[in-house]
Amino acid sequence: MSSTFQSSLVDTFQRPVDYVRIAVTSRCNLRCSYCMSEAHQESTDAHSQLSKQEIVTIIKVLATLGVTKVRFTGGEPLLRMDIVELVREAKKIAGIKTVNLTTNGLLLDSFLPALVDAGLDAINFSIDTLDRERYHTITRRDEYRRVRDNLDNLLATAVIPTKLNVVLMRDINSDEILRFVDLTREHAVTVRFLELQPFDDHQIWRTGKFFSADKIQELLKSNYSGLQTIRGHSTQYFSYVLPDHKGSIAIIPAFTRNFCSQCNKIRITSDGKIISCLYEQKGLKLLPLLRSNASHESISDLFRKAVSLKPLDGKHSAKDTGRTSMSEIGG
Ligand code: SAM
Ligand code: SF4
Numbered sequence: 323m324s325s326t327f328q329s330s331l332v333d334t335f336q337r338p339v340d341y342v343r344i345a346v347t348s349r350c351n352l353r354c355s356y357c358m359s360e361a362h363q364e365s366t367d368a369h370s371q372l373s374k375q376e377i378v379t380i381i382k383v384l385a386t387l388g389v390t391k392v393r394f395t396g397g398e399p400l401l402r403m404d405i406v407e408l409v410r411e412a413k414k415i416a417g418i419k420t421v422n423l424t425t426n427g428l429l430l431d432s433f434l435p436a437l438v439d440a441g442l443d444a445i446n447f448s449i450d451t452l453d454r455e456r457y458h459t460i461t462r463r464d465e466y467r468r469v470r471d472n473l474d475n476l477l478a479t480a481v482i483p484t485k486l487n488v489v490l491m492r493d494i495n496s497d498e499i500l501r502f503v504d505l506t507r508e509h510a511v512t513v514r515f516l517e518l519q520p521f522d523d524h525q526i527w528r529t530g531k532f533f534s535a536d537k538i539q540e541l542l543k544s545n546y547s548g549l550q551t552i553r554g555h556s557t558q559y560f561s562y563v564l565p566d567h568k569g570s571i572a573i574i575p576a577f578t579r580n581f582c583s584q585c586n587k588i589r590i591t592s593d594g595k596i597i598s599c600l601y602e603q604k605g606l607k608l609l610p611l612l613r614s615n616a617s618h619e620s621i622s623d624l625f626r627k628a629v630s631l632k633p634l635d636g637k638h639s640a641k642d643t644g645r646t647s648m649s650e651i652g653g
Contacts, residue, residue, distance in 0.1 A: 340586055342381070344395070345395055345589070352461040355522070374404045374411070386622070391419060392418060393421075394408060394412075399424070399425055409441060420443040424445075431471070449473060449486060477509040480509070507567045508568060518533070519648065582633075588629065606628050
């Protein structure tokens with residue numbers, strides 16, 4: 323590690339933090355029922371949102387603290403007109419190894435070549451159904467055609483490593499698992515089935531739609547005799563390949579399993595708060611520091627404080643999730 327790097331971020335339980343997820347906007351062009359209500363209030367006050375320069379400063383400071391991995395998310399990150407510049411700037415920062423994006427893909431046709439040119443490393447594309455009517459019902463917007471065209475183009479051109487995020491819900495899209503797996507036959511894509519988490523603006527979490535990782539695994543095993551387990555990324559608790567399929571399959575048991583012991587991330591909200599745990603509610607306010615020309619050292623200190631607040635087991639220590647929507651923190 324270069325001598326410009328200060329001591330790395332390590333929390334009270336000896337977990338190193340080298341990954342930041344930045345929600346670059348709270349706005350969204352969809353209204354997924356498991357994420358936000360139709361009436362979800364988005365900040366219309368541009369001044370309360372992080373500027374490009376502020377985001378770049380955050381990444382620069384974090385890079386000196388040993389963070390190597392950045393993910394831009396939201397809300398919908400492609401609603402930010404400067405998203406390409408953000409990727410380009412982030413890629414230039416010494417110490418940053420990967421810059422990834424999580425998107426609903428609706429606007430990808432306008433941005434893909436420029437994002438690739440800017441050096442984006444990988445895309446997580448969120449799509450929960452391959453049926454137009456259902457897409458409309460789940461997202462409350464009739465945008466399936468454009469999203470599907472963008473997905474098909476992404477898979478056909480294979481210009482960038484791609485993972486699909488599919489949130490599974492009983493009797494809503496749980497019968498589409500095999501259709502999604504089918505995409506891995508011809509394309510080098512990872513299809514990731516996600517468990518629903520209780521951040522849905524009180525819409526469907528309590529309505530019995532939860533579909534567990536165990537059920538997904540059972541279904542995969544009973545349908546594919548050639549299913550082979552592979553070693554996946556830490557949160558991809560179950561990862562598989564199938565003979566003759568170019569892609570892979572993963573299950574993210576975000577609710578039924580606990581990944582706290584391997585947690586290496588912090589999150590930044592679009593209004594500039596540092597969130598040290600998914601289940602934490604308030605966060606530490608970074609925006610005032612950024613807007614008062616605070617020194618690199620005082621911004622570093624706030625990050626160190628945030629990391630020192632990371633709980634050993636966030637899910638079980640949280641009294642109530644409190645969080646109404648994943649869009650505040652970007653998943
Ligand atoms: N708008 C972008 C998108 O949808 O990809 C980025 C933000 S979105 C909050 C990030 C990820 O969180 C998406 O893959 C979405 O499916 C997932 N997500 C949102 N709410 C969720 C919930 N209640 N449970 C599980 N995953 C959720
Ligand atoms: Fe928007 Fe993503 Fe939330 Fe869907 S999951 S409403 S696309 S932020």
